[in-house]
Amino acid sequence: MSDARHIPVLLAEVLDALDVAPGKTFIDGTFGAGGYTRAILERGGEVLALDRDPTAIAAGQRLVAEAQGRLKLVETRFSQMEQAAAGEKFDGIALDIGVSSMQFDEAERGFSFRFDGPLDMRMSRAGRSAADLVNELEETDLANLIYLYGEEHGSRRVARFICQARQEAPILTTLRLAQIVAKAIPARPQDIHPATKTFQALRIAVNAELDELSQALEASERVLKPGGRLAIVTFHSLEDRIVKKFFAERSGRGRAASRLLPGEVAPPEPTFTLRPPQPVAASDAEARKNPRARSAKLRWAEKLPSPAEEK
Structure with a gap:
């Protein structure tokens, strides 16, 4: 550690x-x-x-x-x-x-895609989780959230990929969400991880x-x-x-x-x-x-x- x-x-x-x-x-x-x-x-x-x-x-x-x-x-x-x-x-x-x-170092908290864990992100362990937002929001609302709080210019593409993936099975883990975002926004080796801004947006929204x-x-x-x-x-x-x-x-x-x-x-x-x-x-x-x-x-x-x- x-x-x-x-x-x-x-x-x-x-x-x-x-x-x-x-x-x-x-x-x-x-x-x-x-x-x-x-x-x-x-x-x-x-x-x-x-x-x-x-x-x-x-x-x-x-x-x-x-x-x-x-x-x-x-x-x-x-x-x-x-x-x-x-x-x-x-x-x-x-x-x-x-x-x-x-909090980032505890996989079970779901803040980071460095570890696979439940898609949670709740600081107080109460209220709606990141998984709730990812699986329940309408595509447009999800795209707006990712753009507003993550400043992700590819937010609409990310939201579309998320909504397509959740039709196959609910998105419940950090690793699965990170993989979906990475498919939506391929990164060059020198870039930050493609899921960074999406995870930031969800964390900010979950915890207001x-x-x-x-x-x-x-x-x-x-x-x-x-x-x-x-x-x-x-x-x-x-x-x-x-x-x-x-x-x-x-x-x-x-x-x-x-x-x-x-x-x-x-x-x-x-x-x-x-x-x-x-x-x-x-x-x-x-x-x-x-x-x-x-x-x-x-x-x-x-x-x-x-x-x-x-x-």
Whole structure:
């Protein structure tokens, strides 16, 4: 098993962005294998860690015991951080968006076509699985899903091949789906695997990842103290665009009263300020050591005293 699963991406950069120090309180919204949380604890911080995956929660109990009261681990979605915070305000929030290496390495979770396993992809082990979507969606809906969430330009051809194959037998395993997609989109040796984008699309749809991210960004605005930091690591353009847009909107609002047109209402004051340069990418050394870091981007901002938008 690769050591990469134990290495949190952009760890030093995230810790610096959060300004971790003894006595400060943090939310790790994507606990996973506990990499960010452990590093924050080692620097003297206190952590409310969240994860929707019951396997991660169970595995994290040892770290809870070691932390001796400085770590609370809650099974919930990071979009629900405000409820988990229960009125408390925090000095920093860290979010590592996407699937952890731990989940990719477990064939039974169905996230990866590197191993043959059930076509599942559910982080919380509840709700509709990837197999449900692949076998039940109409061809047009399936094609749209693969194009929207996977940015797969051959989505219509992929959907057609999937629908033809499922008429012979239900598509229930990762290997069978990967083989079907590979037939639909033959790849050259230097290309990524043809099924990469389709698997990404199904995972995002199954876990409502983009909606979760948008809700978490809005919740963070209400949970952070003035001066608190929000640090987010993303791994593909769909996530990064959401984060970039949120920070741009929340840091660029406000307009001088003298420049308003008659009857025009001033927009809310900015709630975040950005610290350039952004985004922050992994160093060449980290990318060589941990392949997961190659596509990672860190964006972060500091909370201003202005009140958050109301729900």
